[in-house]
Amino acid sequence: DAKTTQPTSMDCAEGRAANLPCNHSTISGNEYVYWYRQIHSQGPQYIIHGLKNNETNEMASLIITEDRKSSTLILPHATLRDTAVYYCIVYRSNYKLTFGKGTLLTVNP
């Protein structure tokens, strides 16, 4: 699976959009981009995934660049409860997820 690079930490003001970047320059054509988040001392939670097109669900939007070498997870109106570690994962088809260290997003009041 391709390697991902994420910033170690980011801050966001409550009510503003949080934009979390992820670089995956070695991604292959059949690899998906997945996002999970982990609130402190809890199990990770699936957020969204995509292959080529931008995706949106009730939690977030995922923007994938045309060359697929990077993506951005967007939380449109961040709340204090969105403070968590966010993991960007590139996945192929071996049923195994590889979690890096992720980005600690801190939403400030």
Add this chain to the structure above:
Amino acid sequence: DGGITQSPKYLFRKEGQNVTLSCEQNLNHDAMYWYRQDPGQGLRLIYYSQIVNDFQKGDIAEGYSVSREKKESFPLTVTSAQKNPTAFYLCASGQGRRRETQYFGPGTRLLVL
């Protein structure tokens, strides 16, 4: 409610003891997974099972054992051979073609005394 339960929330082990962590799911998922998380680190895969009575080693299986006798249960035994067992253990399950959309339990924190 459907979901994954793990017990206990905290577990203390004396050196040289084996301990078993419980993981139960009522989501009717075929696949189940065990991960280990150390402070400030991401998750690492210990074992996974795609179907009942079958399981495979993950990236850090040494010192651990599992069984999958029932679809809803996937217990993990931390043996005395695991030299540094203190960690946060997470169980997950998945289903269908998108088994990478995994649902996680609340975790068990294991401490060695």
